[in-house]
Amino acid sequence: MSRFWSQIVHDLTPxxxxxxxxxxxxxxxxxxxxxxxxxxxxxxxxxxxTTDALRLYPDPTATALRQAIAACHQVRPEQVFVGNGxxxxxxxxxxxxxxxxxxxxxPDITYSFYPVWCRLHGIGFETVxxxxxxxxxxxxxxxxxxxxxxxxxxxxxxxxLSRAEIAALLDAHPDQPVVIDEAYVDFxxxxxxxxxxxxxxxxxxxxxxxxxxxxxxxxxxxxGDAALIEALTRVKDSFNSYPLDxxxxxxxxxxxxxxxxxxxxxxxxxxxxxxLRQGLERLGFAVLPSCANFVFARHPMEEGARLxxxxxxxxxxxxxxxxxxxxxxLRISIGTRAQMDRxxxxxSEILGRA
Ligand code: PMP
Numbered sequence: 001m002s003r004f005w006s007q008i009v010h011d012l013t014p015x016x017x018x019x020x021x022x023x024x025x026x027x028x029x030x031x032x033x034x035x036x037x038x039x040x041x042x043x044x045x046x047x048x049x050t051t052d053a054l055r056l057y058p059d060p061t062a063t064a065l066r067q068a069i070a071a072c073h074q075v076r077p078e079q080v081f082v083g084n085g086x087x088x089x090x091x092x093x094x095x096x097x098x099x100x101x102x103x104x105x106x107p108d109i110t111y112s113f114y115p116v117w118c119r120l121h122g123i124g125f126e127t128v129x130x131x132x133x134x135x136x137x138x139x140x141x142x143x144x145x146x147x148x149x150x151x152x153x154x155x156x157x158x159x160x161l162s163r164a165e166i167a168a169l170l171d172a173h174p175d176q177p178v179v180i181d182e183a184y185v186d187f188x189x190x191x192x193x194x195x196x197x198x199x200x201x202x203x204x205x206x207x208x209x210x211x212x213x214x215x216x217x218x219x220x221x222x223x224g225d226a227a228l229i230e231a232l233t234r235v236k237d238s239f240n241s242y243p244l245d246x247x248x249x250x251x252x253x254x255x256x257x258x259x260x261x262x263x264x265x266x267x268x269x270x271x272x273x274x275x276l277r278q279g280l281e282r283l284g285f286a287v288l289p290s291c292a293n294f295v296f297a298r299h300p301m302e303e304g305a306r307l308x309x310x311x312x313x314x315x316x317x318x319x320x321x322x323x324x325x326x327x328x329x330l331r332i333s334i335g336t337r338a339q340m341d342r343x344x345x346x347x348s349e350i351l352g353r354a
Contacts, residue, residue, distance in 0.1 A: 026316075027315060027317065027335065027343060028335075029333040029334075030333065031215075031319070032184070032292070032333045033209075033210075034210060034212075034215070034293070035268070035269070035272070035333075035339065036213060036268065036336070038212060038255060038261075039212075039261035040261075041255070042212075042214065042217075042251045042254045042255045044254065045251050046247045046250060046251045048250070049246050049249075049250040049251075050247065053246065056246075057242060058246040058249060059249065060241045062082045062244050064249065064253060065219075065244070065249045065253050066080040066221075068252075068256045069082070069221050069256065073193050073223055075193070075196065075197075075223055078229060079223055079224060079225065079229055080221055080222070080223055081224075081229045081233060081236075082220070082243055082244055083243050083244070084218040084220075084243060084244060084248075085209060085215075085218040085219065085220050086181065086206070086207040086220035087113060087220075088218075088220070088243075089205050089221065089222050089232075090181065091117065092235045093149075093203065093205070094117045094118070094121055094123060096231040096232050096234070096235040097147060097179070097232075098118075098121075098147045098149075099121075099123060099146075100124075100147060100176075101146060102124075102144045102146035103125050103144075103145065103146055104118060104124065104125040104126075104145070104146055104147050104148070105125070105141055105145045105147075105148045106125065106127060106128070107127065107128055107129070107136055107150065108128065108130060108325075109134070109156075109325060109326060110150070110154055110155060111151045111181065111183075114149060115127075124146070128140045128141060128143075130154075130157070134157045134159060135157075135159055136154060136159070136161055138169050141169060141172065145173060146176060147176050147178070147179070148169065148173060148177075148178045148179070149178075150166075150169075150178075150181065151181040151182075152180050152181070152182055152185065152192070153184045153185065153187075153188075153189050153291040155183070155292070155294075156321065156326070156329070157288050157290075157296050158184070158288055158289070158290030158291060158294055159290070159291070160185075160188070160189035160292075162190055163192055166178075166195060167195055167199075170195060170199045170202055173201065175201065177201055177203060178202050179203045179204075180192045180202070180203070180204045181205045182204055182206050183205070183206070184291065184293060184294075185206070185291075186210070186211035186262075187210075187211065187266060187269055187290075187291055187292050188270060188290075188291040188292075189292075191204065192204050193223055196224055196225065200224075200225035201225075201228075202224055202225075203222050203223070203224035203228050204223045204224065205220065206221055206222075207219070208220060208252055208255055211265065211266055211269075212256075212265075213265065214251065217247075217248050217251050217252065218244075219251070269334045272340055273290060273293070273295060275340055276295060276332065276334060276340045276344070277290075279340065279344040280295070280332075280344070283344070283351055284300065284301070284351070285297040285298065285299050286298050286299075286300065293333060293334045294333045294334060295331075296326075296329050296331050296332075297329060297330055297332065298328045298329045298330070299328075299351070302328075304320050304328045304329055305320055305322070305327065307330060307350060308320035310350040311343070311346055311347070311350070314346040316342060316343050316346050318330045318333075318343075319331040319332075
């Protein structure tokens with residue numbers, strides 16, 4: 001390869017998602033999927049939408065879905081943008097809202113998609129260190145910024161900021177877009193959506209991948225001032241005017257209609273999180289306080305990489321990150337009670353407690 005081409009490939013260092021192996025009987029706790037299936041109403045809606053009408057293009061504006069989302073969050077449909085998962089919504093956000101002279105700010109430890117997307121689009125960024133307790137400190141963002149993006153709860157720590165802290169951040173940066181990626185908000189954190197009415201610079205991103213168990217359907221949305229939504233729509237229309245296929249639009253509407261299923265799933269995940277946390281602490285782990293569907297935990301005597309590899313040998317997959325400050329941690333998705341038991345007994349065997 002010529003130097004020119006190898007430089008281009010080098011500049012496009014991709015985001016590396018968690019692996020999706022094909023082994024049966026694997027305890028898969030590495031990509032924060034929901035441990036139970038989606039609402040039966042979703043499956044029915046997708047079956048109902050599977051007709052000859054698939055020969056027709058879907059609604060490019062996803063109007064019915066945007067109305068359903070707007071009703072859920074008490075905003076107007078013009079304040080809702082939809083896309084194929086939050087990764088796609090965020091991809092549009094980076095292009096539409098983050099091209100400034102001043103840098104985009106985000107934490108040094110956060111969703112690894114953000115720096116990848118900055119490099120891809122030549123967006124200048126600065127990372128802001130988490131404090132000694134792995135928390136985001138809002139005061140540390142009092143510096144020149146073109147825009148700010150935070151995951152709340154943060155990933156992979158699981159620690160959440162309060163709505164009051166987000167409001168303080170918005171007030172300190174009234175003229176910059178502030179994007180809050182709330183992929184995990186339903187598992188115990190406060191959403192910033194009520195702040196949209198008073199803060200035209202706020203955009204909040206939600207996904208149906210986690211708390212609605214629809215990672216495979218690829219549906220997410222952003223809520224903000226109509227002007228921000230219009231900016232995202234212009235980028236989308238220049239790229240692909242059909243954001244969601246017919247099945248995804250119908251399935252998502254059904255998912256949002258099943259409050260009972262949603263509440264039950266959320267409680268299950270939160271109960272199993274408390275159970276996992278206790279089990280890990282009994283084995284000597286330090287577990288960060290999580291508001292997400294995963295925990296971030298470290299054993300004081302063991303290397304994270306060794307633990308992750310030993311778990312893998314026992315058909316239990318968790319996520320390990322090589323970057324130095326978090327190399328001793330494991331990020332473990334919340335699974336069923338049986339999966340949590342398999343993980344805990346594998347760990348106790350590895351730690352010589354069995
Ligand atoms: N934001 C954060 C913080 C995430 O961890 C993830 C999931 N890996 C996403 C966004 C993307 O989720 P999805 O594209 O499935 O909506």
